[in-house]
Amino acid sequence: MSGATCTDSGAVTSALFADFYELTMAQGYWKLGRGGRAVFDVFFRRHPFGGGYSLFAGLEPLLRDLESLRFSGQDLAYLESLGMFERGFLDYLADFRFRGDIWSVSEGEIVFPQGPLARVHADMIEAQIIEGLVLNRLNFGSLVATKTARVWRASGYGHVMEFGLRRAQGPDGAITASRSSFIGGADGTSNTLAGKLFGIPVMGTMAHSWVMSFDDEREAFDAYAGIYPDSTSFLIDTYNTLDSGIKNAIASGRLLAAKGKRFGVRLDSGDIDYLSREVRRELDAAGLGDAYIVVSNELDEDIIEHLVSANAPVDSWGVGTKLVTGGGEASFPGVYKLAAVERAGKVEPTMKFSDNPDKSTNPGVKQVWRLYGDDGLSLADLMTLEDEVPRAGEELVLHHPSADWRRLRLRPAEARPLLSKVMEGGRPCAEFPALADIRAGLRSRLERFDSTYLRLLNPHVYKVSISSELRDLKLGFIGKYMQDGR
Numbered sequence: 001m002s003g004a005t006c007t008d009s010g011a012v013t014s015a016l017f018a019d020f021y022e023l024t025m026a027q028g029y030w031k032l033g034r035g036g037r038a039v040f041d042v043f044f045r046r047h048p049f050g051g052g053y054s055l056f057a058g059l060e061p062l063l064r065d066l067e068s069l070r071f072s073g074q075d076l077a078y079l080e081s082l083g084m085f086e087r088g089f090l091d092y093l094a095d096f097r098f099r100g101d102i103w104s105v106s107e108g109e110i111v112f113p114q115g116p117l118a119r120v121h122a123d124m125i126e127a128q129i130i131e132g133l134v135l136n137r138l139n140f141g142s143l144v145a146t147k148t149a150r151v152w153r154a155s156g157y158g159h160v161m162e163f164g165l166r167r168a169q170g171p172d173g174a175i176t177a178s179r180s181s182f183i184g185g186a187d188g189t190s191n192t193l194a195g196k197l198f199g200i201p202v203m204g205t206m207a208h209s210w211v212m213s214f215d216d217e218r219e220a221f222d223a224y225a226g227i228y229p230d231s232t233s234f235l236i237d238t239y240n241t242l243d244s245g246i247k248n249a250i251a252s253g254r255l256l257a258a259k260g261k262r263f264g265v266r267l268d269s270g271d272i273d274y275l276s277r278e279v280r281r282e283l284d285a286a287g288l289g290d291a292y293i294v295v296s297n298e299l300d301e302d303i304i305e306h307l308v309s310a311n312a313p314v315d316s317w318g319v320g321t322k323l324v325t326g327g328g329e330a331s332f333p334g335v336y337k338l339a340a341v342e343r344a345g346k347v348e349p350t351m352k353f354s355d356n357p358d359k360s361t362n363p364g365v366k367q368v369w370r371l372y373g374d375d376g377l378s379l380a381d382l383m384t385l386e387d388e389v390p391r392a393g394e395e396l397v398l399h400h401p402s403a404d405w406r407r408l409r410l411r412p413a414e415a416r417p418l419l420s421k422v423m424e425g426g427r428p429c430a431e432f433p434a435l436a437d438i439r440a441g442l443r444s445r446l447e448r449f450d451s452t453y454l455r456l457l458n459p460h461v462y463k464v465s466i467s468s469e470l471r472d473l474k475l476g477f478i479g480k481y482m483q484d485g486r
Contacts, residue, residue: 010172036342052459058141102423108438143332148184154305164324177324221252233264280313371412380463398465
């Protein structure tokens with residue numbers, strides 16, 4: 001449909017995908033001639049899930065959206081029908097394109113609160129219109145990727161399958177969740193369209209309906225194994241897991257094993273700890289030690305960590321609802337705040353104040369540096385002004401972003417900038433890495449942090465600090481604000 005907000009792949013094509021106030025403000029900037037240059041930061045203030053780290057995702061879909069974002073004729077007709085927008089502004093929107101630059105951390109990067117995940121450098125009107133799209137793409141992608149990384153670590157970096165299509169928030173939510181979960185460590189997805197779009201391995205065998213459509217369970221298992229001898233996993237809890245399911249799976253599985261084929265069994269209900277042990281015992285007693293056990297049913301990282309700690313004999317984890325929806329956490333708390341704006345022909349820092357010091361922003365165009373110790377582990381992240389370059393081996397003073405009296409001195413063995421330019425003049429200017437490559441590097445990135453930052457229960461708080469120059473700039477704003485009350 002012409003003017004549709006999203007394509008079948010979930011790509012956003014209409015610039016109407018924006019909060020309404022972004023458009024009313026945009027008309028105000030246009031009418032007052034205040035469409036000069038601006039810099040916005042994307043960052044977040046706390047980790048979801050009570051965790052100690054987060055995972056950044058959603059960048060490539062965002063850049064592809066921005067490159068093609070337009071107001072169609074139908075979009076403009078709709079805006080005109082609202083009676084809020086002048087003809088001249090609608091004519092301006094007819095030629096709308098995002099022509100700005102974006103600096104960002106890489107997809108799959110481990111990230112922490114306060115430090116910019118991305119910087120948007122653009123005309124004020126363009127930067128304002130895309131705010132909702134930027135946050136929508138990065139917040140949901142990062143939420144699911146973070147959840148999946150937690151699940152994957154809880155499994156001992158085991159085999160995790162994303163099974164959440166039917167519980168995701170709409171088709172576009174399902175597509176985004178499948179992509180993000182793969183970045184976060186999932187081995188594959190049940191979502192066939194996501195497999196086509198992103199090259200993610202697709203996984204899944206049978207549902208209870210397959211078993212129930214036959215006269216008996218054994219017949220259902222034999223039929224499926226005959227059609228798919230190389231990829232059979234018997235769902236054994238349709239009737240009774242131990243009295244019939246595992247016994248029929250063993251009988252059908254022996255036929256596969258005689259042909260040199262490996263098979264699995266899946267548990268989708270009941271006490272997973274108890275049942276997995278009993279099923280493993282039965283398989284081993286039948287001489288089918290090579291058969292694997294898959295479990296599903298409302299799993300999350302806490303349940304999985306408990307089962308792994310208890311040495312439950314589970315080989316693969318199918319995680320759906322709580323993976324693709326975030327479970328107990330509804331959203332990733334990313335925000336989009338103005339950091340610098342053009343005044344009198346010059347881009348100058350600006351700052352948001354708040355009665356809550358943690359909600360005040362850090363002014364200016366900034367870079368984030370990850371500092372590493374001699375052992376290769378990450379020590380802290382340091383926010384600096386754009387032209388500051390901390391050097392390895394030099395002593396650095398790190399200041400707390402909101403508690404001015406707290407500081408730390410470090411002499412890092414390595415200092416790595418996290419933000420790089422990924423879009424210039426409205427076009428991507430960096431190669432998009434394959435999702436498989438992003439996923440492949442996740443474990444090594446996680447292992448560059450002490451395990452205390454990664455644990456599920458009461459994780460240690462990783463330090464995100466500001467440089468002396470950024471601190472001085474911030475205190476200057478605070479002093480001015482306190483002095484003249486504006």
